[in-house]
Amino acid sequence: MNELKELSIVGKRIPKLDAAKKAMGRAEYIQDIKLPGMVYGKILYSKYAHANIVKIDTSRAKALPGVLCILTGDDVPKKMKMGFYKDNPPLKKGKVCSFRDEVAAVAATTPEIAKKALDMIEIQYEELPGIFDPEKAMQPDSPLVHDYHKTNVLNLPWKLHYGDVEKAEKESAFVVEERFTTQWVTHCCLGTSGAIALFDSNNNLTIHTNTQIPSLAQKDFLESLKAMGIENKRVRVIKPIIGGGFGSKLDSYAYEHVAILLAHACRRPVKIQFDRVEEFKATSTRQPTIIYIKQGCDKNGKLTFRDMRMVLDNGAYTSWGATTPSVMMMPITSLYRVENVRYEAKCVYTNNTYSQAFRGYGNPQATFAIESTLDMLAEKAGIDRVQIRRLNRNQPGDVTPQGFKISSCGLSECIDAVEKEMVINGPKEKGIGYGIASLIHVGGGARIYKSDGCGAILKMDDYGKVDIFTGGTDMGQGMDNITAQIVAEELGLLVEDINVVHSDTDVCPWDVGAHASRSTFVAGNAALGAAKKVKAVILEEAAKTFGVSPDQIVMKARNIFVPGDAEKTMTIDKLLRKVHFSPQGKMLMADYFYDPDNENMGKDMKGNMSVTYAFGAHGVKVKVDEETGKVTVLDYVAAHDVGRAINPLLLEGQVYGGVLMGLGYALTEEVVVRDGKTMNANFRDYKLFTAKDAIKIKAPVVETYDEFGPFGAKGIGEPGCVPTAPAIANAVYDAVGVRITTLPITPEKVLAALMEKKKNH
Amino acid sequence: MTIINFKLNGDQIEYEIKDHWTLLHLLREEMGLIGTKEGCGNGECGACTVIVDKLAINSCLYLAVDADRKTIETIEGLASTDGKLHPLQQSFVDNGGIQCGFCSPGMIMSSKALLDSNPNASEEEVKHALAGNICRCTGYVQILESVEAAKKHMAGGGQS
Numbered sequence: 001m002n003e004l005k006e007l008s009i010v011g012k013r014i015p016k017l018d019a020a021k022k023a024m025g026r027a028e029y030i031q032d033i034k035l036p037g038m039v040y041g042k043i044l045y046s047k048y049a050h051a052n053i054v055k056i057d058t059s060r061a062k063a064l065p066g067v068l069c070i071l072t073g074d075d076v077p078k079k080m081k082m083g084f085y086k087d088n089p090p091l092k093k094g095k096v097c098s099f100r101d102e103v104a105a106v107a108a109t110t111p112e113i114a115k116k117a118l119d120m121i122e123i124q125y126e127e128l129p130g131i132f133d134p135e136k137a138m139q140p141d142s143p144l145v146h147d148y149h150k151t152n153v154l155n156l157p158w159k160l161h162y163g164d165v166e167k168a169e170k171e172s173a174f175v176v177e178e179r180f181t182t183q184w185v186t187h188c189c190l191g192t193s194g195a196i197a198l199f200d201s202n203n204n205l206t207i208h209t210n211t212q213i214p215s216l217a218q219k220d221f222l223e224s225l226k227a228m229g230i231e232n233k234r235v236r237v238i239k240p241i242i243g244g245g246f247g248s249k250l251d252s253y254a255y256e257h258v259a260i261l262l263a264h265a266c267r268r269p270v271k272i273q274f275d276r277v278e279e280f281k282a283t284s285t286r287q288p289t290i291i292y293i294k295q296g297c298d299k300n301g302k303l304t305f306r307d308m309r310m311v312l313d314n315g316a317y318t319s320w321g322a323t324t325p326s327v328m329m330m331p332i333t334s335l336y337r338v339e340n341v342r343y344e345a346k347c348v349y350t351n352n353t354y355s356q357a358f359r360g361y362g363n364p365q366a367t368f369a370i371e372s373t374l375d376m377l378a379e380k381a382g383i384d385r386v387q388i389r390r391l392n393r394n395q396p397g398d399v400t401p402q403g404f405k406i407s408s409c410g411l412s413e414c415i416d417a418v419e420k421e422m423v424i425n426g427p428k429e430k431g432i433g434y435g436i437a438s439l440i441h442v443g444g445g446a447r448i449y450k451s452d453g454c455g456a457i458l459k460m461d462d463y464g465k466v467d468i469f470t471g472g473t474d475m476g477q478g479m480d481n482i483t484a485q486i487v488a489e490e491l492g493l494l495v496e497d498i499n500v501v502h503s504d505t506d507v508c509p510w511d512v513g514a515h516a517s518r519s520t521f522v523a524g525n526a527a528l529g530a531a532k533k534v535k536a537v538i539l540e541e542a543a544k545t546f547g548v549s550p551d552q553i554v555m556k557a558r559n560i561f562v563p564g565d566a567e568k569t570m571t572i573d574k575l576l577r578k579v580h581f582s583p584q585g586k587m588l589m590a591d592y593f594y595d596p597d598n599e600n601m602g603k604d605m606k607g608n609m610s611v612t613y614a615f616g617a618h619g620v621k622v623k624v625d626e627e628t629g630k631v632t633v634l635d636y637v638a639a640h641d642v643g644r645a646i647n648p649l650l651l652e653g654q655v656y657g658g659v660l661m662g663l664g665y666a667l668t669e670e671v672v673v674r675d676g677k678t679m680n681a682n683f684r685d686y687k688l689f690t691a692k693d694a695i696k697i698k699a700p701v702v703e704t705y706d707e708f709g710p711f712g713a714k715g716i717g718e719p720g721c722v723p724t725a726p727a728i729a730n731a732v733y734d735a736v737g738v739r740i741t742t743l744p745i746t747p748e749k750v751l752a753a754l755m756e757k758k759k760n761h
Numbered sequence: 762m763t764i765i766n767f768k769l770n771g772d773q774i775e776y777e778i779k780d781h782w783t784l785l786h787l788l789r790e791e792m793g794l795i796g797t798k799e800g801c802g803n804g805e806c807g808a809c810t811v812i813v814d815k816l817a818i819n820s821c822l823y824l825a826v827d828a829d830r831k832t833i834e835t836i837e838g839l840a841s842t843d844g845k846l847h848p849l850q851q852s853f854v855d856n857g858g859i860q861c862g863f864c865s866p867g868m869i870m871s872s873k874a875l876l877d878s879n880p881n882a883s884e885e886e887v888k889h890a891l892a893g894n895i896c897r898c899t900g901y902v903q904i905l906e907s908v909e910a911a912k913k914h915m916a917g918g919g920q921s
Binding site: 015016018019020021022023024025026027028029031032187188189190191192241242243244245246275276475476477478649650652653656657658659660661682683684688689690691692694696697 | 789794795796797798799800801802803805806808835836837839840846850851853854855856857859860861862863864865866869887888889891892893894895896897898899900901902903904905
């Protein structure tokens with residue numbers, strides 16, 4: 001494919017631009033920032049999952065020397081509510097609905113005094129019966145989490161039906177049906193959450209905060225200011241380097257709004273810094289699910305229908321977790337060709353913690369059920385597991401029932417790549433099993449919000465250096481590199497010539513945020529658009545100098561020249577100075593706003609959500625110890641269609657990291673919640689994979705060159721963790737013949753299933 | 762208050778400390794050496810790893826008073842004064858061992874303590890030495906590759 005010709009900078013393994021700074025310990029995270037006059041805020045959380053607040057007495061705490069101010073729910077303006085459902089005030093009043101409910105906040109001169117003051121706040125509660133099971137909470141006689149809401153079921157539109165599922169089921173040769181559940185897991189960002197809020201003398205707010213969405217956070221904070229009666233002021237959001245994101249920072253949190261309230265109340269910069277226990281308890285998890293699924297195929301294995309219903313534990317308040325069905329719809333309607341599809345999801349209030357975005361945004365949950373039952377269906381129909389996937393694979397040019405236009409699609413090549421590394425259906429020893437699972441994900445942005453755009457402003461100086469101000473957000477994944485490589489490639493410069501400025505709303509243009517694996521595609525296209533505009537002017541100027549037409553000129557390795565003509569060449573910086581320091585001189589600057597040509601979902605949930613889609617297939621070899629139930633991963637292949645690899649080094653990092661995160665989801669990780677209470681808020685009891693558990697992951701890259709992507713690229717941030725759990729579940733079944741339908745697949749569950757199986761034989 | 766004397770990244774230091782301070786508090790909050798990170802404050806994540814008398818320790822669990830008369834190395838002391846990175850730092854940079862970077866200083870210090878005492882550490886020994894350092898970004902693959910590459914470089918005459 002000639003589009004995939006070798007380029008100078010794009011496609012190269014260029015180390016992360018800020019890696020040296022991080023390796024030297026010079027990177028400044030929120031933990032490291034101290035501002036003059038800064039004081040420390042702390043939050044007091046509820047002692048109950050569900051209770052009336054009878055009385056709060058802050059008098060003793062207020063009297064503590066060093067305490068500057070104490071706020072309770074009474075001090076929060078009525079209209080100050082977080083989340084898209086606007087059901088979550090940053091400090092609660094009258095009633096608490098979960099253990100993570102914020103009931104009071106303190107600002108003090110030191111963190112120690114603030115902590116001591118929290119202990120001196122006296123609160124009298126009247127405990128209420130809690131509801132912790134979403135299926136029970138749906139019943140008409142269930143206690144209500146929010147009385148004003150009248151029902152625990154949220155009013156959300158998650159429903160679709162394309163084709164005729166009932167007719168298709170009747171006509172199917174084989175049908176399987178199962179119930180799956182997925183657990184709470186949490187992001188475990190190594191850098192805990194934090195924010196510093198400060199007001200200037202004119203009541204303009206600056207907030208340094210750990211966010212993945214500087215522009216949308218700015219909007220949230222502006223709304224808070226408005227609720228506080230502060231209108232028409234500026235909000236500047238600055239995101240320092242953050243210790244991981246993974247979706248956790250896609251919505252604003254109570255602590256950010258509380259920092260704003262405290263800063264306004266005591267007229268000092270206020271920092272709220274979470275500790276690890278708080279990070280576990282008071283940040284949001286991946287959305288847990290209860291999934292009912294039916295899939296069918298004809299006698300040849302061609303999928304006939306897919307029918308899914310879900311109940312989602314919404315917790316006590318609403319954040320993006322409740323919108324994950326919008327992305328679950330993607331694999332449900334569009335992973336493999338299936339014409340008849342039905343789906344309905346109900347989000348239900350309980351007195352548990354609430355969920356947020358988490359890498360994959362619902363896709364891992366849905367794909368777990370789809371890919372597990374696909375293996376069940378293959379077995380029932382007597383068809384090879386790989387064959388059924390090939391038979392039903394998506395192909396370029398497909399339009400799926402939901403209206404997704406599949407442009408490039410390397411699913412077939414990904415399955416090939418897995419099979420090249422691993423014989424899924426080969427002979428095997430006792431206790432050894434192989435699993436395969438595929439994925440579809442958005443690869444060209446995702447139009448969930450009204451705009452899916454990203455702006456970029458590019459300027460060149462007299463020395464051949466570029467500053468690019470991008471809306472994109474780097475959180476360690478490498479948005480900065482991708483931007484720099486794209487600009488350097490387009491302008492014939494080197495990566496070190498490009499300074500990427502991001503995550504400061506005073507200087508960077510708007511962007512919807514670092515989510516949906518969209519940074520490479522959307523921020524990349526924005527940067528490319530700005531670079532192309534500048535390039536056009538440079539070529540025009542060079543054409544005048546060289547006396548040739550612009551299309552004869554090449555920019556490469558800091559030089560601009562006419563190939564084959566040794567006379568017509570100069571360095572780019574020299575040309576820039578010539579253009580600048582001439583009569584009617586010019587500085588090279590350009591702006592570009594790229595808003596992808598994708599569609600919001602209509603009422604029928606149809607619409608081409610992404611300009612292009614990412615595909616992949618994972619294969620895994622496991623060993624299951626039949627004595628203990630322990631599953632050991634022996635070998636892993638993760639093949640991904642990425643359009644084009646802008647930077648294979650960083651791309652592999654995304655895949656490896658995604659896979660291990662997915663393996664944790666599959667095998668070990670769970671926020672254990674008992675009656676609304678988090679029982680394992682530490683790294684000893686929340687089981688992450690460590691270096692000792694690390695496995696060698698093969699990550700073959702399939703390059704399909706997407707015509708809409710920057711230099712052909714599609715997104716890869718999330719896909720690595722999408723099909724891991726079903727690949728493992730399928731391998732466990734292959735090894736020992738038990739189908740585990742609840743995540744994580746712990747030794748206890750495997751052993752119990754093995755014993756059950758023995759009993760029935 | 763207690764006065765302690767210790768060697769920090771080659772410099773002799775005298776510091777008046779409070780007895781309850783951890784070494785992490787002393788380094789970060791009092792001395793402004795922000796390279797050592799706090800990820801949990803509970804000895805579970807390894808982000809605060811520094812080297813005390815050649816051993817990698819969690820500085821969040823190590824009392825500053827115990828640093829008296831000890832030799833301490835932190836991430837700030839690894840690069841040479843002309844800004845040249847230590848081979849381990851360079852290897853982490855070159856091999857994708859760093860994404861968000863929050864675990865990186867601790868990860869590099871644990872690796873250094875290992876390779877200083879055991880320059881030919883096997884893959885299993887490297888994994889064991891890093892088992893107390895949690896990383897959520899990389900899946901450890903490129904971290905282990907970074908340590909392996911640094912090991913080879915250092916064995917081949919690169920300075921430690």
